[in-house]
Structure formats: structure tokens, C-alpha cells
Amino acid sequence: MDITILYGTESGNSEMLADDIAGELTEFDTNISDLTDIDPADLDAATLYLIVCSTYGDGELPASAQPFAAALTDGAADLTGIRYAIFGLGDSGYESSYGRGSDQLNVLLTGVGAVRVGEFGRHDAAGFDTASDLATAWARTVVGSLTIA
Numbered sequence: 840m841d842i843t844i845l846y847g848t849e850s851g852n853s854e855m856l857a858d859d860i861a862g863e864l865t866e867f868d869t870n871i872s873d874l875t876d877i878d879p880a881d882l883d884a885a886t887l888y889l890i891v892c893s894t895y896g897d898g899e900l901p902a903s904a905q906p907f908a909a910a911l912t913d914g915a916a917d918l919t920g921i922r923y924a925i926f927g928l929g930d931s932g933y934e935s936s937y938g939r940g941s942d943q944l945n946v947l948l949t950g951v952g953a954v955r956v957g958e959f960g961r962h963d964a965a966g967f968d969t970a971s972d973l974a975t976a977w978a979r980t981v982v983g984s985l986t987i988a
């Protein structure tokens with residue numbers, strides 16, 4: 840199974856988690872890309888996409904995810920057959936917008952036909968868990984659920 844880890848970030852945390860996930864899944868050939876460098880038309884049905892994305896501003900997507908999200912909303916993208924799992928970073932101190940960036944991206948992806956697999960992973964910066972521990976465990980579980988079947 841080919842795995843590509845895509846991250847959407849403003850201040851670098853999601854990129855660090857992408858590296859941690861690649862370090863966890865060493866039995867696979869993993870690629871890592873910033874979402875800002877990805878055209879939805881280039882996504883490939885043979886690849887599993889693990890997406891790590893934060894929330895910024897007041898419930899907005901981080902800067903590096905915004906061009907990708909715009910490309911999903913312009914009406915041209917058809918991601919039928921694309922599989923992805925998503926892990927959102929946020930801070931529940933932002934009560935009314937907690938995790939909304941990854942939520943938005945998830946809605947956009949399913950809206951153009953992509954299929955989400957596995958649990959929706961999350962890290963809350965106001966909590967006690969380490970983001971790396973949660974993200975690597977999430978990725979391991981997602982991949983395990985697909986390779987056992």
C-alpha cells in the first residue's frame with residue numbers, strides 16, 4: 840500500500856506530526872507533502888492519504904491548506920475512488936471553533952467523492968496528551984484496519 844501524508848499547517852505542528860507518522864510507518868514507502876503543493880487532480884486511487892490539518896484564525900483552515908481547499912470548492916474536482924483518513928489539530932479553548940479546520944476539509948473531500956477511512960483523529964492542545972503519541976497511534980490503527988481486511 841502506498842501512503843502519502845499530507846499536512847495543512849500555519850505554525851509547523853502538523854508538519855512535525857507528518858514526520859512522526861512517517862517514522863512510525865517504516866514498513867511502508869511513505870511520502871510527505873504540504874497540502875499547498877498538492878493539486879486535487881493529482882491524487883491517486885492506489886494511494887492512501889493520511890491528512891494532518893490544524894485550525895487557525897477563528898475556525899479557519901491554516902494557510903497551507905487554503906489553496907487545496909479552494910481547488911475543492913471551484914467545482915472541478917472529482918475525487919471518486921480516493922481514500923483518506925484525517926487527523927485534526929486544535930485547541931478546545933476555542934470553544935465555538937474547536938477543530939473546525941479539519942472538519943471543513945473533511946466535508947470538502949467527501950463532497951467531491953473521496954471516502955474517509957478509519958477514525959477521525961484529533962489532538963487538543965488544551966489537553967494532556969502528546970500530539971505525536973496520538974497521531975502515531977491513530978495512523979497505526981488506520982493502516983492496521985486496512986491491511987487486516
Ligand SMILES: Cc1cc2nc3c(=O)[nH]c(=O)nc-3n(C[C@H](O)[C@H](O)[C@H](O)COP(=O)(O)O)c2cc1C
Binds near residue numbers: 850928930938
Ligand atoms: C492564532 C491562533 C488561532 C487558533 N484558532 C483555533 C481555532 O479557531 N480552533 C481550534 O481548534 N484551534 C485553534 N488554534 C490552535 C491550533 O490549531 C493549534 O495550536 C495547532 O496545534 C496548530 O497547528 P499548526 O502549527 O500545524 O498550524 C489556534 C491557534 C492560534 C495560535
